[in-house]
Amino acid sequence: MSENIVEIRDLTRRFWRKTALTDITLNIPRGIVFGLVGENGAGKTTLIKHLLGLLKAQAGTVSVFGLNPVDDPVRVLGRIGYLSESREMPDWMQISQFMSYSQAFYPKWDVKYAEELREMFELARDQRIKSLSRGQRARVGLLAALAHRPDFLVLDEPSSGLDPIVRRDILSAIIRTVADEGRTILFSSHLLDEVERVADHVAMLHLGRLVISAPLDQILEAHHLLTLQFPESLTSNPTLPGGLGWSGEGREWTCVCNGELEQLRSAATSVGASIVEQRRPSLEDVFLARARSVQSPSGRTPS
C-alpha cells in the first residue's frame, strides 16, 4: 500500500453554478497530523465529504487507503473515525444506547476503550443526547469517532463554538491519538493558533482553491514579517517580489514576504527602503496575507 492515506488529483466540484472546489491536488501521508485551514465557506467541509464518499468527484479523482470511497464505502468508512461539524446524533438516545448504536457500525469497536473514553470525558451513561451541552455533545461525537481505533481520524471543525476547556480536551485527544498509535489525522479548523500547535502539515484553502500545502515548519520558515522604512512618506503601499499583504502608512510599511531573507533584504534596498524590523510570522499572519493577496484586485485573480 502507498505511503499516502489520501490522494486527491485535480478535484473540482460545482454546486449548480457555484464552484466550491477548483483543481485540488493533495496527498495526506500516513502518520501525520494534517491541518486543513480556511475561512468558513472556503471548501473545507466539501473536501472532507469527498473523502467520506458523501460527495462524488465531478472531475478528478479521490482515493482513500488506495480505494475510491464512493465505490467501496464499507472498506473505507470502516477505517475512518469521523466527527462532523454539525454533530448530528439521535437526540432521543441515552449515551449508553448511542454507544451500542455506534458499535453496530464498526466491527472493530473496542468496548473497553469506549468505556475509558466515556469516563475520561465525564459522560453519564444514562444521560440523554438531547440534554447535553455543546461541549458534551462534542465529547460524545469524539468518543464515537475514536472508539473503533480508526486508522484515519477526520475531524471537521472539532472545536468550533466550544469553550476553552472542551477545546483542550479535543486537542489533547488528537495528540494522544497520534502519539499513542501513530495514526493519521485530518482536522479542519479556522482557529489557526490551534493548527499551529498540533499540525505537522498544513493545507490552506481559499475560495475553493488550494493556496498552500506543505509541512508547517516549511511554511513558517519560508515567510518573513518585515517592516520597511522609507526615507520619504509613500501614498500607497510599496511592492516587493514575494510581498503578500501590506499594512502601514507614511514611511513605515509591514508585509508578510515569501522568500529567502537575503533576497528580500536586497530587494528592499533596491526600492530605497531599509528593514527596521524582522520576525517570524505566525500561521495566522501567513494565512491572512495569502488570502488578501489572492483577493486584492491587483493580485492574481482566480481565472
Next chain:
Amino acid sequence: MQLHVSPSDGVPIYQQVVNQIKYLVASGRLKQGEQLLPVRKLAEQLIVNPNTVARAYRELESDGVVESRRGSGVFVSEGVSPLAKREQNKILNERIDMLLAEAGHMNVDLEAVIKLVRQRSQQMR
C-alpha cells in the same frame, strides 16, 4: 516543570520549549540529573504536536543540556557545562540591559547604578 508556549509570539514552538528548558536548567529550577517529562506527556500538557517536543529534546541533547538514557528517558546533564554558564550570563545580561536602559533614561550614571546594586545585595543577605 512548567512551560508555556504561544504560537503567535514570533518564535517557533520547538524553540520556545528549548529556551524555557535552558532557562529552567540555568536558573536551577531543573536540577542536574533530574528527569524531564516524556515527550508524549509534555506534548499533552502543552497541547502541541509530539514531534515538536521531540525536536526540542533533540536540540537540547545536541547542545549538551540534556542526555537521553536508552529506555529510561531524558535527563538534565550532569556536571556544569560551559553552556549553562553561557545561559546564565545571557539571562543576567538581559536583566542588566534593562536596568542600564532605565538608568540611562533617568540620567543615573554607571557608578551610581553599581553602588545601588551593591547596597541591594547587602540588604538581601
